[in-house]
Amino acid sequence: MSNRLGSQTLTFSRRPRVLSSYTLVGPIEGKGPHALDFDEILPDDVLGQKTPEKTERLMLEMAVEKTLRHRNTKSEEVHFILAGDLLNQITSSSFAASTYTIPFLGIYGACSTFAQGIGLGAALLQGDFAEKVLIGTASHYQTAERQFRYPIELNVQHISSNHHTVTGAGAALLGFGDEGPQISYATFGHIVDMGLKDAHDMGSAMAPAAYSTIKMHLQDTGRSLEDYDMILTGDLGKQGRKMLRLLLEKDGLKGLERLQDGGSQIYSEGQKAGAGGSGAACIAVMALGYGLNMLKSAKAERILIVATGALLSALTVLQGETIPCVAHAIAFEA
């Protein structure tokens, strides 16, 4: 078990790399402060499709195809495609993957799906089960709203802790080579459920999961927050970010100023997006865009991505259940 470290961390001595990646976002995300970090900003969130579900699937196909093209990689060279989205039975991913004959592994971790995919992909590479692995996630504001919330045009007053699902997709090609950010560790989190039930405040529900995984990662690897130039959490949003800070402050950890949150930062204040972005695409585009750009431009040498997921469903919310949450951490090095 030499590839394990401590109780929850995987260590990758072969250092798989992100060989290429592609991020695309909708027009609203394209007006946010990170617009320059994304590879493509779509002109609209329809793309000529009949339904938003079809648009979501097309966005994922575009991200995957452009990731492959970037390195002139033929799809036969890729041994696995790991993809996920927010829709029931992750249909967007299955449809998008149906364009290829690459073995497909559908994964679900809500907004943490991307980190789950990267961690699993790196493990497949480390274990010599594959030479190249594709990871992809996508989400669309309209498909998520209808599945988890209400019809788009309904008279609903949003509150400040509400999340806004990111329209976009991100894909990454993992493998071995001389260039590209390396993946050194993956810490898979366990489910944390603090008994919160408010689906309008997923940030507060997810913060303890992020806290648990960060603590476990630091304990397993012997690193501190200060060993990272940036710790980019998934879509905790403004409320969740505040709760995570409170939890970490209680432990007296140093380096809290290095914490950033993808969800809180993807939209600007004036965009009225409540607590911030969420969705399977949120941390994917923020990590592959903003995070990896920091490594590529040498603004950072080491970053930790902590993707959080609220694993609720429309049914469990109606049935008054609590929100089980999870967080997965991936350490990237320049």
Next chain:
Amino acid sequence: MKPKDYQKLVKDNSPPRPLLKNTLWAFFVGGLISSLGQVVLNIASKTENTKAEAASVTLAVMILIGAILTGLGIYDEIAEKGGAGAAVPITGFSNTVTSAAMEFRREGFLLGMGAKMFVIAGPVIVFGILSGFIVSLAKALILGLF
């Protein structure tokens, strides 16, 4: 940390809802929609013979306005500010039906739009009828009509 302690921490650190602002907006928007209804009623009273007929025309006009504003993507913006002020009047009821019809149109006319049109308005109708029945029953009992 125990779940109970964390729940308390969340409660203590959640921003309060802007109750006063929301209430004032609801009062303003609700009042505006109702005033519009009054204008329509005044006009309808001139053309219709009875009060009941004028009221019916007013309701139909207000429902139409609600549906059109929903279709144009304006009503949810009004509700974002107005809250209950936009949800409670009959224009809000019209919005719940229209928005659901638009949303589920993709799954077809019959099993999509037809089946899901009243998915949000349904409870309003069910409990509206139920509470109407209870109130009439209470009235009948008190006045001794049995």
